[in-house]
Amino acid sequence: MTSSKEIDSKVASAKSNLSSKNLSREEIETVQDILKTDSRPVPPVLKQESTKNLGNLDIPKERYFSQEYHDQEVEKLWKKVWQWACREENIPNVGDYVVYEIADLSVIVIRTKPNKISAFYNSCLHRGMQLCVGEGKTSNLRCPYHGWTWKLDGTLAHIPCRWDFEHVNDNDFRLPEVKVDTWQGFVFINFDPNCESLENYLENIPEHFQQFAFPLEKRFTALHVAQVINTNWKVALEAMMEAYHIFATHPQMLKHAGDINSKYNIYGRHSYMVFPSAMQSPYLGKPQDPQAPAKAMMDYMGIDRDIKLTSKGMNSRAYAAEAVRQNLNQHLGVDLSDVSDTEMIDAISYFVFPNSIIMPVVGQPAQLRFRPYGNNPDFCIMDLLTLLPSSLENTPPPAKTRWLTSEEKWSDVPEIQPEEVGVVLDQDFANLPLIQKGLKTSAKPGITLANYQESRIRHFHLVLDKYLSD
Numbered sequence: 001m002t003s004s005k006e007i008d009s010k011v012a013s014a015k016s017n018l019s020s021k022n023l024s025r026e027e028i029e030t031v032q033d034i035l036k037t038d039s040r041p042v043p044p045v046l047k048q049e050s051t052k053n054l055g056n057l058d059i060p061k062e063r064y065f066s067q068e069y070h071d072q073e074v075e076k077l078w079k080k081v082w083q084w085a086c087r088e089e090n091i092p093n094v095g096d097y098v099v100y101e102i103a104d105l106s107v108i109v110i111r112t113k114p115n116k117i118s119a120f121y122n123s124c125l126h127r128g129m130q131l132c133v134g135e136g137k138t139s140n141l142r143c144p145y146h147g148w149t150w151k152l153d154g155t156l157a158h159i160p161c162r163w164d165f166e167h168v169n170d171n172d173f174r175l176p177e178v179k180v181d182t183w184q185g186f187v188f189i190n191f192d193p194n195c196e197s198l199e200n201y202l203e204n205i206p207e208h209f210q211q212f213a214f215p216l217e218k219r220f221t222a223l224h225v226a227q228v229i230n231t232n233w234k235v236a237l238e239a240m241m242e243a244y245h246i247f248a249t250h251p252q253m254l255k256h257a258g259d260i261n262s263k264y265n266i267y268g269r270h271s272y273m274v275f276p277s278a279m280q281s282p283y284l285g286k287p288q289d290p291q292a293p294a295k296a297m298m299d300y301m302g303i304d305r306d307i308k309l310t311s312k313g314m315n316s317r318a319y320a321a322e323a324v325r326q327n328l329n330q331h332l333g334v335d336l337s338d339v340s341d342t343e344m345i346d347a348i349s350y351f352v353f354p355n356s357i358i359m360p361v362v363g364q365p366a367q368l369r370f371r372p373y374g375n376n377p378d379f380c381i382m383d384l385l386t387l388l389p390s391s392l393e394n395t396p397p398p399a400k401t402r403w404l405t406s407e408e409k410w411s412d413v414p415e416i417q418p419e420e421v422g423v424v425l426d427q428d429f430a431n432l433p434l435i436q437k438g439l440k441t442s443a444k445p446g447i448t449l450a451n452y453q454e455s456r457i458r459h460f461h462l463v464l465d466k467y468l469s470d
């Protein structure tokens with residue numbers, strides 16, 4: 001394992017060697033070409049090119065900190081869109097529930113029958129008390145204030161001193177429901193009773209996910225860490241939507257990551273990115289040892305170099321992919337021999353509008369969600385989940401959510417292994433409050449985006465504009 005000191009010196013030396021060569025686009029190998037030499041067939045959707053000219057106007061800075069803009073988002077975005085509330089595995093048995101909160105809205109997501117999940121506004125119909133907090137298991141929904149009680153299906157079960165409420169009709173006092181549906185093990189909710197189906201909302205994403213090897217509904221949550229961050233939810237989200245920042249923010253990754261080789265596709269509402277690994281950044285040129293990027297990546301992922309590999313004739317990506325396959329096979333007992341190299345080593349990350357990053361990959365499957373924290377546009381909650389494949393007979397229970405305080409570092413979370421991954425997150429999160437402050441003090445009315453590498457961010461804002469102008 002690498003010590004903190006070694007990581008610090010790696011980062012420092014990578015920073016001191018930084019020189020931003022002015023490469024032309026033609027000198028940068030495309031993901032299309034990189035995937036051509038992979039050792040397994042590549043999911044065909046990754047060969048698609050889907051870019052659009054979206055203009056190049058600046059994005060007004062106020063949308064990152066104005067209270068008025070936040071209030072509009074609550075009314076026109078959060079109350080209208082499908083949003084990931086929890087995982088099905090968080091509520092496996094009848095009566096299991098999770099409270100999902102967004103801005104100052106709160107919803108109880110509860111399993112009401114073995115094959116049915118319901119969602120209710122988390123508010124008592126008597127005097128408004130929240131019915132549930134956090135997560136747990138219950139046989140009914142009983143308000144802690146005066147004891148009004150509902151059955152799990154939302155029908156009114158009991159009112160203490162019923163004689164005093166002649167005016168209350170049981171049928172009118174069912175718990176109001178929120179729409180709920182599932183996809184790939186994620187439970188989504190929607191506050192809008194007239195919303196389109198989740199299937200429609202997800203557009204081509206379910207079709208894309210059919211091409212990846214390990215469906216996320218067959219995985220388990222190996223890690224769930226959450227933190228309140230002093231930045232707008234969009235600032236945090238956008239830090240995960242491009243690899244353009246790797247060069248300056250995570251220079252130690254350039255030895256094993258093709259930062260500016262990354263590919264960005266945009267579709268109707270959603271988009272994806274492929275950030276290739278086990279190759280050297282074009283900034284560093286070609287490595288002397290062709291397998292050096294694979295070895296650097298194995299170090300980054302904490303994979304033992306002694307793993308038995310036939311490296312002869314394998315290119316760096318195939319070599320690293322095989323190392324990750326064998327490593328996961330040892331740890332999880334899952335046969336990954338047919339899984340493509342790209343799913344083993346690259347960051348293939350789908351943006352599901354408005355606030356989720358969902359990764360179908362096997363090697364480093366981070367799932368991210370960003371939401372406003374209460375009604376304060378300067379704060380958000382970020383959730384990070386790792387969904388790993390498991391052999392069915394032996395699925396471990398989902399990891400409990402670990403909340404980090406604002407002082408805690410991600411590299412100090414022992415479950416985030418290896419430490420270098422935590423360091424990358426710390427580097428990202430160190431930027432976020434500074435971006436929030438910088439935006440407020442800026443003399444410039446908006447932010448300026450790269451045409452290609454930041455096209456998903458522009459696209460996200462255009463879709464957001466559509467919601468807010470409705």
Ligand code: FES
Pocket residue numbers: 124125126127128129143144145146147148
């Ligand atoms: S507020 Fe819930 S029973 Fe009174």
Ligand SMILES: [Fe+2]
Pocket residue numbers: 239245249250424428
């Ligand atoms: Fe980053």
